Amino acid sequence: MLTYLSKGAEEEEVGRYYYGNLEEASDKLKLRNCLAQLWNCDETGEWRYQQRGITPRGMPDNIQRFTARKNASILGCINAAGGHMSSMHIFAGQRQKVEWMEDAPPDAIVAWVDL
CATH class of the missing domain: 1.20.5 (Single alpha-helices involved in coiled-coils or other helix-helix interfaces)
Known part of the structure; x- marks a missing residue:
């Protein structure tokens, strides 16, 4: 491929x-009758907000904090027949902000984990 x-x-x-x-x-x-049972799941990290910082000339000034509560992981799953599960958005920390999910699909599942 x-x-x-x-x-x-x-x-x-x-x-x-x-x-x-x-x-x-x-x-x-x-496996023709089993395609709906063959799943592939993938997780990716997402950092929606970046901070600006002071940096030397020519260096990007976007800084991502990996300990910030704005960090999220998104888990998506699809099966070989083309079906999919609702995406799961997992946020770090216990505080919730509605705007973090404003662009998410309507059936998205949301979870918070305390680090």
């Missing part, structure tokens, strides 16, 4: 290539 992507294929072609391979593999491995 990576070789195919590096050749500059269009997104639609890449999608068709991927799903063609998935279809072939699911038939070969007799």
